[in-house]
Amino acid sequence: MSNVPVDTALEAAPAAAPLVVRPGAGPRRRFVFVRNGKSVTGLVILAAFTVLAVIGPWIAPYDPSKVGVGKLLEHPSAKHLLGTDHIGRDVFSQLLVGTRGVMVVGVLAAVIATLLAIAVGVTAGFVGGAGDEMLSALSNIFLVIPALPLIILVAAAIRSTSNLTIALVLAGTGWAWGARLLRAQTLSLRRRDFVEAARASGERTWRIVWFETLPNLTAIIASSFISTMTFAVLSQTTLAFIGVANVNDWSWGTVLYWAQGNQALARGAWWWFVPAGLLIAVLGMALSLVNFGIDEFVNPRLRLAGLKPREMRRRGIRPRIGFTATVRDLPRRPEATR
Amino acid sequence: MSFADEIARYAPDARRRRPAARPVLEITGLAVDYGYGEHRVHALRGVDLTLHEGEVLGLAGESGCGKSTLVYAATRLLAPPGLIVSGEVLYHPEVGAPVDVLRQSDDELRASRWEDTALVFQGAMNSLNPVYRVGRQLTDTIAAHRPRSTRAEREDRARELLTMVGISPERLRSFPHQLSGGMRQRVMIAMALALEPRVLIMDEPTTALDVVMQRQILEQIMQLRDRLGFAVVFITHDVSLLIEIADRIAIMYAGEIVEDAAADDVYRRPRHPYSQGLLHSFPPLHGPRRELGGIPGSPPDMGHLPAGCPFAARCAFVVEGCRTLHPALVPPAVAGDDPSRRVACLRHDPAALAAAGLPEVDVPAPLALA
Numbered sequence: 001m002s003n004v005p006v007d008t009a010l011e012a013a014p015a016a017a018p019l020v021v022r023p024g025a026g027p028r029r030r031f032v033f034v035r036n037g038k039s040v041t042g043l044v045i046l047a048a049f050t051v052l053a054v055i056g057p058w059i060a061p062y063d064p065s066k067v068g069v070g071k072l073l074e075h076p077s078a079k080h081l082l083g084t085d086h087i088g089r090d091v092f093s094q095l096l097v098g099t100r101g102v103m104v105v106g107v108l109a110a111v112i113a114t115l116l117a118i119a120v121g122v123t124a125g126f127v128g129g130a131g132d133e134m135l136s137a138l139s140n141i142f143l144v145i146p147a148l149p150l151i152i153l154v155a156a157a158i159r160s161t162s163n164l165t166i167a168l169v170l171a172g173t174g175w176a177w178g179a180r181l182l183r184a185q186t187l188s189l190r191r192r193d194f195v196e197a198a199r200a201s202g203e204r205t206w207r208i209v210w211f212e213t214l215p216n217l218t219a220i221i222a223s224s225f226i227s228t229m230t231f232a233v234l235s236q237t238t239l240a241f242i243g244v245a246n247v248n249d250w251s252w253g254t255v256l257y258w259a260q261g262n263q264a265l266a267r268g269a270w271w272w273f274v275p276a277g278l279l280i281a282v283l284g285m286a287l288s289l290v291n292f293g294i295d296e297f298v299n300p301r302l303r304l305a306g307l308k309p310r311e312m313r314r315r316g317i318r319p320r321i322g323f324t325a326t327v328r329d330l331p332r333r334p335e336a337t338r
Numbered sequence: 339m340s341f342a343d344e345i346a347r348y349a350p351d352a353r354r355r356r357p358a359a360r361p362v363l364e365i366t367g368l369a370v371d372y373g374y375g376e377h378r379v380h381a382l383r384g385v386d387l388t389l390h391e392g393e394v395l396g397l398a399g400e401s402g403c404g405k406s407t408l409v410y411a412a413t414r415l416l417a418p419p420g421l422i423v424s425g426e427v428l429y430h431p432e433v434g435a436p437v438d439v440l441r442q443s444d445d446e447l448r449a450s451r452w453e454d455t456a457l458v459f460q461g462a463m464n465s466l467n468p469v470y471r472v473g474r475q476l477t478d479t480i481a482a483h484r485p486r487s488t489r490a491e492r493e494d495r496a497r498e499l500l501t502m503v504g505i506s507p508e509r510l511r512s513f514p515h516q517l518s519g520g521m522r523q524r525v526m527i528a529m530a531l532a533l534e535p536r537v538l539i540m541d542e543p544t545t546a547l548d549v550v551m552q553r554q555i556l557e558q559i560m561q562l563r564d565r566l567g568f569a570v571v572f573i574t575h576d577v578s579l580l581i582e583i584a585d586r587i588a589i590m591y592a593g594e595i596v597e598d599a600a601a602d603d604v605y606r607r608p609r610h611p612y613s614q615g616l617l618h619s620f621p622p623l624h625g626p627r628r629e630l631g632g633i634p635g636s637p638p639d640m641g642h643l644p645a646g647c648p649f650a651a652r653c654a655f656v657v658e659g660c661r662t663l664h665p666a667l668v669p670p671a672v673a674g675d676d677p678s679r680r681v682a683c684l685r686h687d688p689a690a691l692a693a694a695g696l697p698e699v700d701v702p703a704p705l706a707l708a
């Protein structure tokens with residue numbers, strides 16, 4: 001009846017391997033980070049600011065420092081998109097040119113601070129003992145150094161406070177928090193079995209640090225980068241606003257400095273300070289949105305879940321630990337198509 | 339002397355006991371997915387399983403076939419991105435109407451956990467909190483569920499529990515790191531029994547232990563089961579071990595139960611090709627030596643299951659229809675079989691073949707041993 005021999009399972013076993021389909025087959029999944037609406041919005045805004053930072057000075061319609069390109073305190077018009085200030089300078093050009101200063105200080109300070117935090121934090125966590133004590137003490141000291149007063153002192157000491165100086169001082173005072181977080185996490189990771197296994201297999205310490213430990217710290221590194229950048233942007237704006245930074249280096253804070261110094265609010269010149277304030281708020285928001293996306297990105301469990309949070313809420317799926325999610329109106333029998 | 343005989347010596351009626359008719363945990367149509375989006379994996383696909391009072395039910399199958407997923411979903415402990423898509427898990431209390439665990443509120447579920455169903459985890463020896471003494475962890479469990487008990491009562495109970503699993507009560511003052519792996523495992527078992535649950539789920543409780551310790555612990559569990567009368571769901575991929583201790587065995591493959599029968603029947607008279615292959619992959623713990631075989635190929639990718647029987651690609655007894663028809667759990671087509679046993683194989687299901695207009699097939703000899 002059947003042409004399959006019926007001796008033993010072994011002899012009759014078909015030689016062909018079972019149908020193997022690679023998990024990646026089928027329509028290629030989009031890179032996870034860009035599936036999250038929040039992080040996409042954040043990234044798009046950040047990208048826009050980065051582009052402006054590069055091309056801002058070229059596309060600015062006027063020289064931002066040139067006096068009298070328009071009438072004094074002119075309302076926004078086609079000629080001056082965001083009006084003019086008290087001595088007839090174009091506010092739109094000032095903001096465009098100023099983007100570069102803000103972004104340079106933000107990114108530079110965040111990069112330097114994050115590198116310092118990784119170097120100090122991961123080293124302290126890994127070496128332990130006296131080295132750890134010293135590095136921890138160092139980060140504790142830096143943790144209590146107030147950034148803004150220090151910059152005011154530095155600005156008083158040196159002739160021109162450039163954006164680079166500000167970025168360096170902000171990085172120098174802003175790394176300690178990240179270092180402490182990274183040290184704590186490294187201490188925990190160092191004792192885990194996979195690190196022990198890496199040691200047992202003869203990996204070098206630097207390899208264990210860079211390839212075994214560091215990927216596990218991605219979330220902390222990324223979010224500490226984002227928060228340092230936020231801190232740097234706000235500090236830079238504050239410094240420019242109170243006039244510590246060089247007022248000829250345009251930035252959004254500088255625009256606000258001039259507006260504040262010339263009673264823009266009392267004169268009703270809203271176009272002078274509202275756009276600058278909005279830009280700062282939008283940049284801060286973009287950074288926070290990216291931060292939201294990071295958690296989902298670095299957590300493989302969340303990454304593979306593959307459904308947007310909003311869609312999950314709509315379907316009534318609430319993933320929790322300890323209480324497995326069920327679909328809404330849980331059917332008692334499986335669907336026939338499964 | 340075989341292990342089974344030894345158990346029989348400890349508890350004379352253990353092997354002869356027939357599973358009580360009364361079910362205590364009834365799982366029907368349980369389906370679980372991993373992930374929530376389009377690319378989710380159907381890890382369990384409509385599992386039906388009943389655990390009776392005082393019964394030892396073994397769950398066996400290759401890695402990744404859904405054994406752990408089944409019990410964690412049935413207790414709603416499955417971590418995200420696990421998602422229960424359908425089914426019913428009825429717990430039958432000693433008195434009163436059955437409750438559906440999947441539809442219980444959080445508070446009800448929390449109250450019933452450990453009280454009705456307790457678990458001993460895979461690698462349970464790491465489930466103890468290293469900063470608290472063992473006694474504190476035992477009494478905490480009791481205090482959480484019996485808020486009116488006094489401190490003295492709880493300590494007495496903890497002492498009793500440790501004695502029960504063969505540890506000196508002085509060990510209540512020990513920290514987990516002061517105990518050996520086997521002792522920690524026993525503490526976990528004691529903790530699981532603290533509230534006298536009616537269902538004890540053991541997820542490979544002895545995998546991390548050496549064979550001597552495995553044997554001691556299993557004996558202990560079996561003795562306690564005979565004394566206290568709880569039902570056990572025992573997960574392992576060691577089928578020969580299951581045959582020694584289980585009353586009934588459910589074999590799982592690709593997120594489904596393919597055979598569900600009395601332990602002895604599974605061992606002597608496997609009806610599903612997969613069970614038959616699985617049995618030939620392990621040496622029997624006693625009895626004559628026999629040639630070991632294996633099952634060629636590897637389990638299917640759960641994300642891309644073929645149509646029809648998931649085992650068809652590896653099966654030695656495929657017939658026309660195996661690759662298109664999905665077999666249902668039916669009584670095997672062998673005369674004289676226990677009518678309560680079930681198998682999901684088209685070779686035992688002439689009705690399904692006939693309904694699809696396919697030619698009739700017989701049951702091959704290796705799957706029809708008497």
